[in-house]
Amino acid sequence: MSSSSAAPFPAGPVASHRGRGVAVVGSDIDTDRIIPARFLKCVTFEGLAAGAFADDRTELNGEHPFDRPVHQEASVLVVNSNFGCGSSREHAPQALMRWGIRALIGESFAEIFFGNCLALGLPCLTAEPDTIRALQQAIALDPAAELYLDLEALEVELESEFVGANRWPVYLDAGPHRMLLSGQWDATSQLLAHDAELTRTLAALPYANGF
Numbered sequence: 001m002s003s004s005s006a007a008p009f010p011a012g013p014v015a016s017h018r019g020r021g022v023a024v025v026g027s028d029i030d031t032d033r034i035i036p037a038r039f040l041k042c043v044t045f046e047g048l049a050a051g052a053f054a055d056d057r058t059e060l061n062g063e064h065p066f067d068r069p070v071h072q073e074a075s076v077l078v079v080n081s082n083f084g085c086g087s088s089r090e091h092a093p094q095a096l097m098r099w100g101i102r103a104l105i106g107e108s109f110a111e112i113f114f115g116n117c118l119a120l121g122l123p124c125l126t127a128e129p130d131t132i133r134a135l136q137q138a139i140a141l142d143p144a145a146e147l148y149l150d151l152e153a154l155e156v157e158l159e160s161e162f163v164g165a166n167r168w169p170v171y172l173d174a175g176p177h178r179m180l181l182s183g184q185w186d187a188t189s190q191l192l193a194h195d196a197e198l199t200r201t202l203a204a205l206p207y208a209n210g211f
Contacts, residue, residue, distance in 0.1 A: 009097065010121030013183040017103045017123070017149045019075030021158075022065045023136040024053070029079065030086030031113060035095040048091055049098040066099065070143035078135045079106035084113025093117040103149050105156060105170060107132050118176050121185050123151060125170040131156075138163045151180055 039051035057064040065071050077096065083106045084092060093116045096104075102122065109117075109124045117124050127135075138145060138158055145160035154172060159165040172180075179185040202208050 010102065011186065014121050014123060014180040014185070015151050017076065017151075018146055019102060020071070020073050020144065021076045021078050021135065021139040021147050022071040022074035022101075022143075023078045023139045024065055025080060025136060027081040027083075027107075028085055029083050031084055031089045031092040031110075032086055034084065034092040035089065039095070040089060040091055042091075045091065045094040045098065047098075048095040049100075051091075052095040052099045068143075073100075074143075075100050075102040076147045076149065077101045077104045078132060078139060079104060080132060081107040081129075083107075083109050084117075085110040088112040088116075090116045090119075093120055093122055097122060105132070105135065105147075105149070114176075118179065118185050121180070123149065123172065123176075123180055125149065125151075125154075125156070125172055127156070127168060127170045131168040131170075134166065134168070138166070151177070 033056055034053060035048065035051050036055050039048060039054070042048065053064060053066050057067050060067070062068075083104070092113060097120055104117065104122065104124045105127055106124065107129050108126055114124045135147070135156070135158065138160055142160040142162040145158055145163070148157040149155075149170070150157070151172070154170050154177075155167055156170050157165070157167045176185075
């Protein structure tokens with residue numbers, strides 16, 4: 001498990017993120033690979049970090065990117081096309097977040113997986129295939145290099161002593177972009193912020209008051 005999983009979970013507006021990258025290469029990586037079905041029996045999401053890519057990690061015998069010591073501080077996951085396809089299990093982004101991932105960059109994401117990530121405040125930014133390849137190659141050459149994701153400018157920057165300084169555009173639809181920058185992705189916080197109005201509404205509902 002990444003030691004960065006102890007970092008605070010996202011809260012409020014998400015305008016930027018800085019962190020090391022970890023690349024999981026391959027298209028059509030589905031949610032069953034991200035978190036195998038046997039981990040769905042959990043009562044809470046607390047222990048899901050151990051299940052992130054569990055079967056792939058077992059097959060690769062310690063050589064999976066999530067097991068390599070150089071990636072244990074990583075918080076930006078760089079993937080290829082159609083990442084998160086398959087069954088609509090919200091455990092998949094939960095497992096990634098609890099391992100330590102705070103943002104994803106990929107060629108494309110499955111729609112339901114994207115929505116489940118957005119509900120946790122995890123940006124899923126898309127980029128051109130050439131950009132993804134460049135990022136994955138840079139991470140392989142210099143795992144300690146940091147990526148800076150600027151959600152306001154929609155850019156990702158990477159500076160490395162091995163590959164130099166680079167900046168690429170990333171993409172995000174207007175609705176999710178606005179939700180992340182404003183903090184509206186966090187439905188629970190929005191409810192808590194309007195507790196007085198909700199309490200007044202509840203008090204006025206006959207079926208909630210002994211009707």
